[in-house]
Amino acid sequence: MSSSFQVHSLERLPSTGALIIPGRLDIAQARELLSAVGKRNVTWLVEDSTALDPAFQAYLEGSGKSGAAFSKNDKSLGEVGKSLELKISGDELLIFVPGKVVCLPATACQIPSDTLSSLCQLGLPVSPLDISVPSECCLSVENTSKLPAGVLNFGEAIPAGKATVAKYHEALLSAYEESFSKREFFNGSLTVALIDGLKMHGPNTTLFDGTDDSELAYDKILGASIALSREIKAATKRKRVGILLPPGKGGMVANLAVLFAGKIPVNLNFTASREAVQSSIKQADLDKFITADPFVRKVPDFPWPPTRDLIFIERILPQIKKRIIKWIVLSKILPTSLLTKILGIGGSKGDDEAILLFTSGSSGEPKGVPLSHRNLLANVTQFGSRLNLPSDAKLLGCLPLFHSLGCTVTLWFPAIEGIDLVTFPTPLDNKRLAELIYKHKVSLLLTTPTFLRGYMRRIEPEQLSSLKIVITGAEKLPNNLANAFEEKFGKLPMEGYGLTETSPGANVNLPLEDTGDGPPIIPGHRPGSVGPPLPGVALKITNAATDEPTELNESGIIWIKGQNIFQGYLDKPDLTKEILKDGWFKSGDVGRVDDDGFLYIEGRISRFSKIAGEMVPHETIEAAVNKVLGLDNESERKIAIVGVPDEKKGEAILLLSTIAGNALEQEALDIRYKLLDDGLPSLWCPKVIVPTDEIPVLASGKLDIKACQALVEALR
Secondary structure, three states: OOEOOEEEOHHHOOOOOEEEEEOOOOHHHHHHHHHHHOOOOEEEEEEOOOOOOHHHHHHHHOOOOEEEEEOOOOOOHHHHHHHHHHHHOOOOEEEEOOOOOEOOOOOOOOOOHHHHHHHHHOOOOEEEEEEEOHHHOOOOOOOHHHOEOOEEEEOOOEOOOOOOHHHHHHHHHHHHHHHHHOOHHHHOOHHHHHHHHHHHHHHHOEEEEOOOOEEEEHHHHHHHHHHHHHHHHHHOOOOEEEEOOOOOHHHHHHHHHHHHOOOEEEEOOOOOOHHHHHHHHHHHOOOOEEEOHHHHHHOOOOOOOOHHHEEEHHHHHHHOHHHHHHHHHHHHHOOHHHHHHHHOOOOOOOOOEEEEEEEEOOOOOEEEEEEEHHHHHHHHHHHHHHHOOOOOOEEEEOOOOOOHHHHHHHHHHHHHHOOEEEEOOOOOOHHHHHHHHHHHOOOEEEEOHHHHHHHHHHOOHHHHOOOOEEEEOOOOOOHHHHHHHHHHHOOOOEEEEEOHHHOOEEEEOOOOOOOOOOOOEOOOOOOOOOOOEOOOOEEEEEOOOOOOEEOOOOOEEEEEEOOOOOOOOOOOHHHHHHHEEOOEEEEEEEEEEOOOOOEEEEEEOOOEEEEOOEEEEHHHHHHHHHHHOOOOOOOOOOEEEEEEEEOOOEEEEEEEEOOOOOOHHHHHHHHHHHHHHOOOOHHHOOOEEEEOOOOOEOOOOOEOHHHHHHHHHHHO
C-alpha cells in the first residue's frame, strides 16, 4: 500500500494572495493541498462548464471553504479577474479545480487549453502546482509499497498579469521533472531490474526470432545469459565489451550477458565507415567482441578484429549447455538478491555508466554517449508507462541495437516489463516483417518514415491488421505519408522525438480514443508535431541568436531536462560543457510548444541532417568537398552544405557554391564521383548544386545557417 503524500517547494507559494492552478486534482489531493497551505483562507474556483465528479462536488461543498465560478467564454475575463482579486486580498488563496478529463497516462497538465488560457487572462498572480501519482508511472519490478500516494510540488510563481499558457506549461513541467527525479528507484541498477523482470515474467514471455522462426522463453534467456556472462568475465579484464550482432535472441543474450558479467555493453555500428568503427573501438577501449559466424560472413567489409578477440556466441552456447540448464533452474529458485550476490553485480547503479553508444560528431568522429543506469531506468519508465501496453502485447524488434531506440525500447523495455518480442535482423525486408507481424499478431511497430514507405509499396492491409500503435522517429514524418498509411492500413502513424543523449525518448504522439460523449479530451497526438513530453521531461526554449530564454510557444533552441538525459560525452569535457548546463541538455534542434503541450520541430541549428535515420554532419561533407575541389587554402568560403526536406528520405544534401558553372548537373555528378573515390558515404554526397554569388557568413566569420537556408529556398 502506498505511503502518505509528499509536499515539496512550498516556499514557492507566494505569501501574498495567489491563484493556485494544479495540473490535476481529486479529493485526496485536495485534502492534502488544504493541509499544506495551513490556516490560509481558501476559495475554490471552478469554470462554469467544468464537469466534476459527483463525489468531488460533494466534498467541495462540504469542505467549509467558499466557492467562486467564472466562464471561459466571458468577453471580459480581465474584469472578472479584478473581482476575484478580492478573494485573494492579504494572504488568501484561490484554488482552481480542474474537472474530469480523458488524457494519456501520467499527463502533467489535465486542464483543456482553452480553460487554461482563460485562467491566465484573469490577470491574477499564479502558482503552478504539479500533482503527480508515482504509481501511475512506474515499472512492474518497482516496489510500489514504498511509493507515496502522491507528490505535490509547487512550481515557480508567475506575477500578476504575466501568466500565459506557455509560462504555466514550462513551470509545471519543471516541477513535474523535479518530483520525478526524486524517485529512489532511479538510484538502482538496470542489471538488477533486468533480472527482476526476467524472473517475474520469464515463464510467460517469449522472444520469437524471425530469422529461423525459433522461440525462446525469457526464463531460458535469463539462464543462457548468466551462463555466458561467466565466459565473458573470464575472457577480458576490461570494463567494456563490444557487441556486433543484429536484433534477435543472440543480440539479447549477448547484451544481458555483458551486464551480468558486471561489464558495459557497446553495440557497435557495423554500417559505419572503417575509420568511425576503429575510432569507436579505440575510444571504448575494447579488446573482446561478441558476434556470430553467419554475421561475420554477412558483413565482410567490416574491419573485423583478429579472430582471437571474437567471442562467437553460437559456438560457446552449445559448449555450456549444462551450465545454462543449471542457471535456468537456479534463477527460478533463488531470489534476485541472492542471484546478484552470487554473480557479483548490482554495485554499479544510479549515475554509473550502464551502456555505451556512439553517435557522429560534427567533425565526423563518433562521439561516445555513456548512458547510466538512472538514464535507462528512467526512460523505460517514461516510455513504458506512457505506452501502457496490455499484458498480451507484442513488440517488433528490427531496429539496430547500436541505435538508442532499438537498444532501449527493444531490449531493456520488453525484458523488464515482460513484453513478447518478435525480432528480425533488419528493418529493410518489409515483406518478411509483414509476415511476422501477421503471424504473431504484433501490436506495436517502431520504425522510421523511410522504412514505413516500404510497407506502402509491398504489403497488403490484412498483414498489418493487428497493429494498434505505429511510432516513427529519427526523421520528420511527412503528413502525406502518415495519411496515406492510415488510408491503406487503418492506423495513423505517430511521430516521436529523442536523441541518443536522451536515452532516447523525450516526446511521443500516441492515439487516444475519443468516444464523443464523455469528459473533455486532452489530446494525445497532433499531426506535424512530435508529441507532448514524456512523464518527467521538462522543456525550455532559448532564442537561437541571443541564447536568452524565451517562452515555449516562441521558436528557438530546444532544451530538455530529465532523468533520461546523459551526463556527458565520453572523454570530451569541452563538448559536454557546450551542451549541458545546470542539468539542461541543448538539443541543437529548433522548435516551439503549442498551447496543448505539443512540441514542433522546425529545423536544426546543429548542422546535421537526418537522412534515412542517419545523422549526416554538414561540416565533414564541406571538408571533403573543399579537398576534392582544391579549396582548402581559400580565405573565403566558396561552398556550404545545406539540408533541405526530402519526401523519400527525410532530408537531402545540397551544395551551395560560388564557383558553379553552367553545367550544374554534370558538375554535381563529377563531385559526387570524386567524393565517393575519397571514401565519403554515398548517402552524404550532395546531388544538387545551387549557384550563388556569395556564401552568407556572420560577423564572427561563422556560417550564417539560416541565411544559407533562405538563400537555397529562394534560388531553387
